[in-house]
Amino acid sequence: DIVMTQSPDSLAVSLGERATINCKSSQSVLYSSNNLNYLAWYQQKPGQPPRLLISWASTRVSGVPDRFSGSGSGTDFTLTISSLQAEDVSVYYCQQYYAIPYTFGQGTKLEIK
Amino acid sequence: EVQLLESGGGLVQPGGSLRLSCAASVFTFSTFAMTWVRQAPGKGLEWVSTITGSGGTIFYADSVKGRFSISRDNSKNTLYLQMNNLRVEDTAVYFCAKDWSTDGGSQGYFDYWGQGTLVTVSS
Numbered sequence: 001d002i003v004m005t006q007s008p009d010s011l012a013v014s015l016g017e018r019a020t021i022n023c024k025s026s027q028s029v030l031y032s033s034n035n036l037n038y039l040a041w042y043q044q045k046p047g048q049p050p051r052l053l054i055s056w057a058s059t060r061v062s063g064v065p066d067r068f069s070g071s072g073s074g075t076d077f078t079l080t081i082s083s084l085q086a087e088d089v090s091v092y093y094c095q096q097y098y099a100i101p102y103t104f105g106q107g108t109k110l111e112i113k
Numbered sequence: 114e115v116q117l118l119e120s121g122g123g124l125v126q127p128g129g130s131l132r133l134s135c136a137a138s139v140f141t142f143s144t145f146a147m148t149w150v151r152q153a154p155g156k157g158l159e160w161v162s163t164i165t166g167s168g169g170t171i172f173y174a175d176s177v178k179g180r181f182s183i184s185r186d187n188s189k190n191t192l193y194l195q196m197n198n199l200r201v202e203d204t205a206v207y208f209c210a211k212d213w214s215t216d217g218g219s220q221g222y223f224d225y226w227g228q229g230t231l232v233t234v235s236s
Contacts, residue, residue: 040222040223042158044158048228049210049226049227049229050208052213052222052223055213055222061224093158095158095222097220097221097222101160101172101174102148102163102221102222104158104159106157107158
C-alpha cells in the first residue's frame with residue numbers, strides 16, 4: 001500500500017498569512033505514460049464531509065478560491081493557502097489515487113494564530 | 114447540485130450486520146463509479162470500497178474484505194454497503210462518494226460526498 005504522510009499534524013497561521021501543508025507518498029504517484037500525478041487534496045470542516053479542492057496535484061476544482069494551490073511531483077507535494085481567511089480553518093487531507101487501495105494522509109489541522 | 118444521502122447507520126453489537134444505503138440524485142448515476150469512505154471518531158479518512166458504474170468491477174480494503182459487500186441498483190440510483198460480522202473497529206461515519214471519472218470506471222478521487230451515516234459497533 002502507498003502510505004501518505006502529511007506534515008505538520010497541526011498548523012496555526014495568522015489571518016492573511018501563507019499556510020503550507022506538505023504531503024509525502026511512500027512511492028511515486030506520477031504515472032509516466034501521461035506525466036500526471038495521481039494526488040488530490042480535500043478540506044474537511046467539523047461535522048461536514050470532505051470537499052475536493054485539488055486534483056492531479058495542482059488542478060484546482062471549479063469554485064475553489066484561487067488562494068488555494070497545489071504543487072509537487074513524484075513523492076512530495078504541497079498545498080498552499082496564499083492568504084489565510086477565517087473560513088479556511090479546517091482539516092486538510094491529501095489522497096493518492098495512483099493505486100488501490102486509495103489512501104489518505106492522516107490530516108493536517110489548520111487553525112488561526 | 115449532486116445529492117448523496119446515506120442511511121442505515123445505527124448501533125449494532127459485535128458480530129452483527131447492517132446495510133447502508135446511499136440515494137443519489139441530480140446526476141446520471143450509472144455513469145459513475147461510487148465509493149464508501151469511513152472516518153472513525155476523531156480520526157482520518159479510510160477508503161473502504163469502490164464499485165464501477167456498471168457494477169462489474171469491485172474493490173475492497175483489506176480491513177473489510179470478506180465481511181463487507183458493495184452493490185448498486187442503477188434503476189433506483191442507490192448504492193449499498195452490506196456489512197457483516199461487524200467489529201468494534203468498524204465504528205465510524207460512513208460516507209458515500211461519487212467518483213470524478215465520467216466513463217464509469219474508477220479514477221479514484223471523489224468530487225461529491227454525502228453527509229455520512231454513523232455506525233457504532235458496541236456491546
